[in-house]
Amino acid sequence: MVDPSKRSLRKPISKKNNSRSRARKSRKFVNDISCTIQSYYRMENLSRMTRSRQQAENEERKAQDVARNIVDTILTLRCPNRKCQKAFLDFDGCFTLECHQCGVSFCAWCVRFNDWNHGTVHQHVDRCDAASRAGTQHPFYIFVEHQRERRRTLVINRLRHENQRTVRRVLDIINTNLEELGINISITDLS
Ligand SMILES: [Zn+2]
Ligand SMILES: [Zn+2]
Numbered sequence: 001m002v003d004p005s006k007r008s009l010r011k012p013i014s015k016k017n018n019s020r021s022r023a024r025k026s027r028k029f030v031n032d033i034s035c036t037i038q039s040y041y042r043m044e045n046l047s048r049m050t051r052s053r054q055q056a057e058n059e060e061r062k063a064q065d066v067a068r069n070i071v072d073t074i075l076t077l078r079c080p081n082r083k084c085q086k087a088f089l090d091f092d093g094c095f096t097l098e099c100h101q102c103g104v105s106f107c108a109w110c111v112r113f114n115d116w117n118h119g120t121v122h123q124h125v126d127r128c129d130a131a132s133r134a135g136t137q138h139p140f141y142i143f144v145e146h147q148r149e150r151r152r153t154l155v156i157n158r159l160r161h162e163n164q165r166t167v168r169r170v171l172d173i174i175n176t177n178l179e180e181l182g183i184n185i186s187i188t189d190l191s
């Protein structure tokens with residue numbers, strides 16, 4: 001608090017002095033302002049850089065997650081028994097497959113229908129929507145070809161929800177996995 005009694009003791013400022021000091025003040029003000037503006041833009045640039053780096057990191061993480069998910073749940077064929085989900089490769093001619101881990105039988109066309117009874121799955125295999133031919137006994141190459149197309153469709157459908165940049169990056173990451181399975185997917189397949 002300013003002591004009111006001391007106010008009168010202040011040296012009165014002459015008009016000349018006053019205008020000079022005002023000019024000095026306003027120059028200082030301009031300097032201050034331009035400094036503030038410069039530092040504001042510096043900070044803005046910095047935060048924009050940080051933000052775009054952050055954004056790039058987020059995008060990369062997202063792409064890695066999607067790629068991992070595709071390899072894990074689509075490209076790797078798994079037992080459809082939710083409690084098991086063991087990856088499988090075995091095929092012995094019958095389109096009713098059996099899981100070596102949990103013992104469940106399941107359809108080699110759709111890889112969705114499963115039952116503990118091999119016969120029940122046989123009946124499903126004969127009527128399965130995903131089947132490209134009748135009967136339950138088929139050579140291995142039919143299975144391979146069918147699964148190649150099935151997985152290709154699933155990957156495309158999975159990627160349809162993602163933006164172009166993510167799609168490109170994901171395709172880049174899973175390129176070797178796709179090549180190994182003979183699956184061809186390009187960005188134009190998604191449009
Ligand atoms: Zn069978
Ligand atoms: Zn299983």
Ligand SMILES: [Zn+2]
Binds near residue numbers: 108124125128129
């Ligand atoms: Zn089926």
